[in-house]
Every structure is written in C-alpha cells, then in structure tokens.
Amino acid sequence: MRTPIIAGNWKMFKTMAEARAFAQDAKAGNNTSGVQKVICAPFTALASLKEELAGTDIAIGAQNMHFEEQGAYTGEISASMLKEIGVEYVILGHSERRQYFNETDETVNKKVVAALAAGLVPIVCVGESLEQREAGETADVVRTQTEGAFAGVDAAQVADTVIAYEPIWAIGTGKSSTAEDANETIAIIRSVIGERFGQATAEKVRIQYGGSVKPENIASYMSQPDIDGALVGGASLVADSYLQLVAGATSR
Numbered sequence: 001m002r003t004p005i006i007a008g009n010w011k012m013f014k015t016m017a018e019a020r021a022f023a024q025d026a027k028a029g030n031n032t033s034g035v036q037k038v039i040c041a042p043f044t045a046l047a048s049l050k051e052e053l054a055g056t057d058i059a060i061g062a063q064n065m066h067f068e069e070q071g072a073y074t075g076e077i078s079a080s081m082l083k084e085i086g087v088e089y090v091i092l093g094h095s096e097r098r099q100y101f102n103e104t105d106e107t108v109n110k111k112v113v114a115a116l117a118a119g120l121v122p123i124v125c126v127g128e129s130l131e132q133r134e135a136g137e138t139a140d141v142v143r144t145q146t147e148g149a150f151a152g153v154d155a156a157q158v159a160d161t162v163i164a165y166e167p168i169w170a171i172g173t174g175k176s177s178t179a180e181d182a183n184e185t186i187a188i189i190r191s192v193i194g195e196r197f198g199q200a201t202a203e204k205v206r207i208q209y210g211g212s213v214k215p216e217n218i219a220s221y222m223s224q225p226d227i228d229g230a231l232v233g234g235a236s237l238v239a240d241s242y243l244q245l246v247a248g249a250t251s252r
C-alpha cells in the first residue's frame with residue numbers, strides 16, 4: 001500500500017528563527033509513525049530547518065526551483081543547490097506560481113525532469129479554477145496538466161513522484177472540496193497516469209489533496225481510497241496543528 005504523505009507548504013511565511021522554533025516544537029511532539037512527513041519552507045529557512053530536524057523523520061522540501069543546473073538566471077535556485085542543503089522534495093507547478101509567476105506546463109515539465117535528474121522528489125501540483133470547474137472542465141484541466149508535467153519522463157520515475165490535486169478555489173479560502181469530489185478527481189489523475197505510464201505506476205504514485213485541509217477534516221480525506229495524504233498551507237504553520245494532520249493521516 002502507498003504510504004500517506006503529509007506535506008506542509010509554508011509559502012512566504014517564516015523567518016529562519018521562526019522555522020527553528022517550529023522545528024523544536026515539532027521534534028518534541030513528533031510521535032506518529034507510518035506517515036511520511038515533509039515541510040516545504042522558503043529557501044532562506046531550509047538550511048536552519050534541516051539542521052534543527054536532523055535525526056528526525058521529518059524531511060524538508062523547497063517550493064520551487066529553476067530547471068537549469070546553473071547559469072545567468074538572476075534570483076533563481078538550482079536543484080543541486082537544494083540537494084546540498086539536504087532537501088529531498090520540491091513543490092513544482094503550484095497554482096500560485098502558475099498564476100503569479102507565469103509557470104506553464106512546459107516549464108513545470110522542465111523542472112520535473114531536472115528535479116528527478118538531481119534526485120529530488122517532485123510534488124507536482126495540478127488543479128482547476130472555479131470558472132473551469134463550473135464549466136465542467138475539471139477532468140480536462142487535470143489531464144492536460146498531468147500529461148504536460150510528466151511528458152518524456154520514465155514510468156519508474158513517475159512512480160516515485162508525488163502529485164498534489166489542489167482545486168484553486170479551495171486554496172486559502174476555507175472552502176474545501178468534499179472528500180468524495182476530491183477523490184473523484186484524484187481517481188481521474190491516477191487513470192491518466194495509468195494510461196500513459198501503466199497500471200503499476202498508477203498504483204504506486206502518491207496523490208495528495210490540497211486546499212483548506214485542517215486537523216478537523218483530514219480524516220475524511222484519508223478515508224477515500226485514492227487520496228494518499230495532503231499538501232497543506234495555513235494549517236501547517238503551527239507545529240501542533242501539523243502534527244495533528246500527521247496523526248490524522250494514520251486513519252487510512
């Protein structure tokens with residue numbers, strides 16, 4: 001069976017000192033096993049977070065990276081720079097990056113390829129806007145984004161990635177998708193992976209739900225057969241709340 005994965009996406013929150021304080025609290029209360037734990041922090045907090053979490057089972061992730069190995073790309077960070085810090089995961093194609101920073105399926109694909117080549121696990125985000133949902137386009141949108149992100153990637157590599165289904169209208173709004181609706185779309189994403197990369201890959205790839213996940217609703221998502229965890233923004237910022245999400249993921 002697929003191991004559930006609870007990833008916090010801190011977005012543009014927390015200084016180094018705040019990240020250290022979170023890590024100390026998280027270490028003190030971290031007593032759940034059987035769930036993969038990841039915190040995706042701002043670049044500036046990654047090294048101190050890694051140091052503080054050394055010896056724990058809480059991995060760290062970045063929220064973006066550039067697809068080139070190095071070069072004249074002012075302000076960008078490469079996969080090898082992240083690896084050197086001890087980063088294991090990287091969120092790619094988050095809707096906020098697609099919306100505010102012009103990320104496209106093509107650039108997400110280049111980043112997925114570069115992350116895998118460097119040995120990072122991509123957490124690839126897909127999801128529809130409210131307009132797209134209301135127009136009945138959800139399945140087409142997640143299909144196009146999923147096929148685009150993994151174009152040219154080997155099935156074996158796809159199997160080890162993580163996909164996060166995050167309907168844009170549910171992010172930071174308090175309007176979470178119902179667990180049943182989220183499961184239905186995640187099953188579509190899994191079937192797209194199956195068509196492209198084979199059934200074994202589809203059964204192995206982990207697909208999270210994201211969008212207003214809280215300690216109070218995590219169990220309902222985890223009770224769904226295709227939902228393998230959550231990518232969590234706001235509720236991952238406080239250690240106690242993050243640990244409650246992790247504990248809730250064992251209800252699978």
Ligand SMILES: O=C(CO)COP(=O)(O)O
Nearest residue numbers: 009171172211212233234
């Ligand atoms: O975008 C998200 C995680 O990547 C979801 O954010 P919230 O959990 O704050 O809705």
